[in-house]
Amino acid sequence: xxxxxxxxxxxxxxxxxxxxxxxxxxxxxxxxxxxxxxxxxxxxxxxxxxxxxxxxxxxxxxxxxxxxxxxxxxxxxxxxxxxxxxxxxxxxxxxxxxxxxxxxxxxxxxxxxxxxxxxxxxxxxxxxxxxxxxxxxxxxxxxxxxxxxxxxxxxxxxxxxxxxxxxxxxxxxxxxxxxxxxxxxxxxxxxxxxxxxxxxxxxxxxxxxxxxxxxxxxxxxxxxxxxxxxxxxxxxxxxxxxxxxxxxxxxxxxxxxxxxxxxxxxxxxxxxxxxxxxxxxxx
Amino acid sequence: xxxxxxxxxxxxxxxxxxxxxxxxxxxxxxxxxxxxxxxxxxxxxxxxxxxxxxxxxxxxxxxxxxxxxxxxxxxxxxxxxxxxxxxxxxxxxxxxxxxxxxxxxxxxxxxxxxxxxxxxxxxxxxxxxxxxxxxxxxxxxxxxxxxxxxxxxxxxxxxxxxxxxxxxxxxxxxxxxxxxxxxxxxxxxxxxxxxxxxxxxxxxxxxxxxxxxxxxxxxxxxxxxxxxxxxxxxxxxxxxxxxxxxxxxxxxxxxxxxxxxxxxxxxxxxxxxxxxxxxxxxxxxxxxxxxxxxxxxxxxxxxxxxxxxxxxxxxxxxxx
Numbered sequence: 339x340x341x342x343x344x345x346x347x348x349x350x351x352x353x354x355x356x357x358x359x360x361x362x363x364x365x366x367x368x369x370x371x372x373x374x375x376x377x378x379x380x381x382x383x384x385x386x387x388x389x390x391x392x393x394x395x396x397x398x399x400x401x402x403x404x405x406x407x408x409x410x411x412x413x414x415x416x417x418x419x420x421x422x423x424x425x426x427x428x429x430x431x432x433x434x435x436x437x438x439x440x441x442x443x444x445x446x447x448x449x450x451x452x453x454x455x456x457x458x459x460x461x462x463x464x465x466x467x468x469x470x471x472x473x474x475x476x477x478x479x480x481x482x483x484x485x486x487x488x489x490x491x492x493x494x495x496x497x498x499x500x501x502x503x504x505x506x507x508x509x510x511x512x513x514x515x516x517x518x519x520x521x522x523x524x525x526x527x528x529x530x531x532x533x534x535x536x537x538x539x540x541x542x543x544x545x546x547x548x549x550x551x552x553x554x555x556x557x558x559x560x561x562x563x564x565x566x567x568x569x570x571x572x573x574x575x576x577x578x579x580x581x582x583x584x585x586x587x588x589x590x591x592x593x594x595x596x597x598x599x600x601x602x603x604x605x606x607x608x609x610x611x612x613x614x615x616x617x618x619x620x621x
Numbered sequence: 622x623x624x625x626x627x628x629x630x631x632x633x634x635x636x637x638x639x640x641x642x643x644x645x646x647x648x649x650x651x652x653x654x655x656x657x658x659x660x661x662x663x664x665x666x667x668x669x670x671x672x673x674x675x676x677x678x679x680x681x682x683x684x685x686x687x688x689x690x691x692x693x694x695x696x697x698x699x700x701x702x703x704x705x706x707x708x709x710x711x712x713x714x715x716x717x718x719x720x721x722x723x724x725x726x727x728x729x730x731x732x733x734x735x736x737x738x739x740x741x742x743x744x745x746x747x748x749x750x751x752x753x754x755x756x757x758x759x760x761x762x763x764x765x766x767x768x769x770x771x772x773x774x775x776x777x778x779x780x781x782x783x784x785x786x787x788x789x790x791x792x793x794x795x796x797x798x799x800x801x802x803x804x805x806x807x808x809x810x811x812x813x814x815x816x817x818x819x820x821x822x823x824x825x826x827x828x829x830x831x832x833x834x835x836x837x838x839x840x841x842x843x844x845x846x847x848x849x850x851x852x853x854x855x856x857x858x859x860x861x862x863x864x865x866x867x868x869x870x871x872x873x874x875x876x877x878x879x880x881x882x883x884x885x886x887x888x889x890x891x892x893x894x895x896x897x898x899x900x901x902x903x904x905x906x907x908x909x910x911x912x913x914x915x916x917x918x919x920x921x922x923x924x925x926x927x928x929x930x931x932x933x934x935x936x937x938x939x940x941x
Contacts (some may be wrong), residue, residue, distance in 0.1 A: 397699040446726045454697050456726045459717050465687045466722055469694020469702075476655070476677065476700065496718070499684035503691070507679070 342385050347556055349617035350385055350421060351377040355587045356614050357417035357621065361433040362601040368434060368442065371597035372488065373414025375519050375554065375582040380418040382559045383484060387567070392423035394451035402481045403470060405455060407463020408488035408517065409443040410599070415452075416440050421618065424452040430621040461494025463487060464514055468504050468575075471512045482570055485514045490522030493531050498543065504575040505544025513566045514545075515578040518553070521595040536579060546574040553582035588613055624838040627816050627849075630798035636828075637735045639771035640792050641666025643778025644703055644733075648674050654782055657692055657704045659685045664794075665705040665735050685710045686718050689730070693722035696729045701782055707741075708734035708791055709750035716756060723787050724760040731781050732757075732789045737767075738878035739906070739923055740795045740828055740916035749911035755883020757789040758856040764809060765855040767791040767877075767885075769830035771799045773853060776807035784809055791827065793878075795916040798831050801851075812859035814866070818848030821934045822866040825876040826852045826885050829904070829925060833876055836930035847934055855885055860892045867899050872937040876904040876930050878920075900940035902933040 342350075354377045362368035373380075384390070389402045406415050413433060420427045425439070432438035439450040443458030455466045467485035474481055491497065504512055516536065524530050533539075540547045546569050550562030559580070566576045584598065585591030588610040591602075602610055648654045648670050656678040658667050671678040681688040685706055692702035704711070711734035712719070723730045734753060741749045757765045764786060768774040774792050781788045815830070816837050825833035830851045837847045848866055852859070867873050873893070875886030886903040893899055906923050920926040 396697060398697075399699065455693060455728075456721050459721045461686075462690050462718055462722050465690020465718075466694040466697075469691035469696075470698045471694070472679065472691065473695045473698025473700050477698075496684075496686040496690065499682075499687035500690065503681060503684065503687055506682075 344556060347381050347385055350381045351556065352615045353421065353618040354381060354414060354417045356611060356616060357430055358413040359602060359607055359610050360620065361413045361430055363607045364431065365434040366601050368413050368601060369410040369599050370413065370601060371521070371584040371591065371595070372408065372517060372519065373411045374588065374591060375584045375586045376411060376414055376486070376517055377587065378554055378556045378559045379486065379515065379580060380414050382556060382563055384418045384422045386560055387563045388484070389481065392451070394424060396454060398454065398470070398481065399477070399479060400481055403454065403483050405457070405463045405467045405485040406444055407457055407485055408460060408491050409457030412442065412444050415444060419452040425450065427621045460488070460491040461496040464497055464500040467514070468500055468509055468512055471509050472507070474511060482567065483512050485512070487514065487516050489516055489518045489520065489533060490527050490530070492516065492533060492536070501540065501543040501545065508573045509575045510571050510573050512575045513570065513578060514575065515580050517582055518579050519582045519584040521584045521598060523595065523598045525595055540577040544574065545577040547577045547579060549579045549581070551581050553580040554586045624835065625841070626834060626838045628800040628834050630800045632799050633796040634771040634799055635794055635796055636768060636771055636774040636792035637664070637666050637794060639768070639774030640733060640735065640778050640790070641669060643775035645669045645673065647779050647782035648677065651701065651782060653699060653701045655679070655695055655700045655702050657681050657688050657702055659683055659688050659706040659710065661706050664707070665733065667705055685715045689715045689718040690722050692730045693726060693728045701729055701731070703731045703733050705733040705735065707748060708737035708753045709748060712750060712753040712756050720760060724762045727762055728787060729785055730787050734789065734791050736794045737791045738793060738827065739911045739919040739925065740793050740878060742795065742916050742919065743913050745913040746910040751880045751906050751911065752883065753791060754855050754879050754885065758888065762787055763856065764788045766809065766853060767827040767855055768853045769827055769851055770797055770801050772801045772803050772805060773807065776805045777853065780807040780809055793828060797828055800831060800834065810854045810857045810859060812862035813851040813853065814848065814862065815851050816847070816849040818846040818870065820846045820870055821937055822848045822850060822870045822873040823876060823930060823934065824850050824852050824863065824873060824885065824889055826855060827878050829876040829878055832920070832925070832927040832930055835927035836934065839927060839931050840934055845934065845938065852885055855888065858888050858892065863889055863892050864896055867893060867897055872900040872941050874902045874904060874930060874933040874937055878925060879905055881905040881907055900937045902937040904930050904933050
């Protein structure tokens with residue numbers, strides 16, 4: 339895999355944000371807020387960290403795998419997959435349209451390369467990731483399994499069933515990241531259902547917890563993922579608390595739940611794109 | 622005077638033991654077969670597999686939703702996971718997990734559901750799921766199998782390991798007559814005509830296939846010749862076999878340890894109404910929960926035994 343400079347990665351982030359906004363704007367539906375906040379994570383993972391093969395194999399043998407448990411971030415995931423060669427960038431324009439492989443929430447049914455499980459109904463991705471990691475352990479496959487969850491998603495009980503399992507079985511080939519943006523669709527997580535001390539919760543469940551305090555600083559995100567990787571193979575699953583800002587990169591979208599599930603109108607799109615450089619060429 | 626049964630038995634055993642023995646055999650045949658169980662290894666008879674293949678077996682604790690997700694993940698990693706628990710925890714409790722992570726994602730997961738139906742017995746209605754076949758057959762991509770005795774359950778278990786795709790396998794707790802042959806070949810989706818007849822067809826599934834065999838002998842004493850068809854695969858349904866039989870007999874009875882709503886009878890009715898709207902009578906639970914009791918008492922009280930199949934057959938005949 340070609341090593342990209344920080345500047346190059348930064349440029350991809352800007353393009354990913356443009357892709358996301360243009361995709362949700364085109365169909366006037368989708369979730370722009372969280373993928374904007376996770377642009378650095380997606381780019382750091384796919385263009386710097388992951389040992390993966392865009393010539394897609396479902397079983398992912400010998401590769402590092404990524405699962406998006408909070409499937410509503412699909413626009414961001416599709417962009418990073420297309421931009422890293424899983425399918426033509428042009429196909430992004432079919433997002434959420436009839437007969438598209440780019441379903442509103444990620445799905446395997448239409449056989450979009452890069453997707454291994456459907457997600458959208460929250461709370462299931464960690465279990466799936468751990469299951470795949472368990473298959474890798476059986477096969478003595480050294481690949482790592484990454485998964486991204488939303489912080490609001492942690493209100494689902496299944497997440498904690500999975501957390502308990504992973505620690506019990508010493509799933510030290512799993513790196514789970516929580517998009518800790520403090521927002522969910524009805525408002526701030528603190529008001530909707532307070533997550534309290536997440537670090538202490540995951541530690542109490544037996545996980546090795548690291549905190550990436552600035553999840554929108556590319557260098558910090560990469561450093562966090564490097565740290566996480568260095569902790570694998572030591573008997574404990576790893577949890578990366580990634581502090582991000584929902585809507586990051588567009589001044590009027592940042593830090594609010596307002597853009598969780600609402601697309602920009604024409605004027606808002608123009609305003610937003612004006613703040614994001616077109617670096618790799620729009621689709 | 623004893624009945625002249627077309628099938629007899631010398632031994633009784635629970636169908637869950639057929640599953641346990643089939644699972645072990647499947648594990649011996651294919652190293653990719655793995656097992657998961659949510660704290661019911663003894664009840665599901667998964668212990669022999671666990672003992673022989675400890676590195677391929679995963680106790681998940683009492684956490685069924687996670688178990689289904691784990692199984693989906695293992696399947697996409699190339700394993701053939703058999704996830705076992707009681708039928709109500711294997712379906713109703715985890716319907717969304719099965720829907721999204723297994724069926725919609727087309728994962729090769731085998732959902733192994735024991736203690737289904739009224740014959741669970743004394744534990745009562747909380748555990749006696751009577752809606753599982755309906756829930757599972759509604760899911761696109763899902764294959765739904767409900768074998769009738771120890772031998773058929775063992776054969777079905779081996780067969781689903783060789784089939785690529787999500788499967789719901791339903792079996793039960795009570796000791797039940799073993800009346801089908803050992804080492805039979807199990808063909809998914811292929812109904813088995815067990816007894817030839819000309820007057821009425823009895824389509825039965827699961828434990829009620831035995832009741833249908835008894836009912837056939839009872840009807841024959843009265844000069845009524847019933848055809849008995851073992852519908853071990855609820856989905857995909859062998860509509861060809863159903864239509865061929867009803868074309869001959871002109872009326873039918875469905876018999877299942879399940880709600881009438883959403884059960885095998887519904888599937889048969891759909892088939893008949895489209896192609897040959899012949900009289901169909903139902904034997905099943907009529908929009909009610911079960912209760913504590915012995916399996917035999919419960920089958921009698923809820924109208925699911927051989928006597929009820931005989932009555933239903935006569936009603937169907939009268940409508941011809």
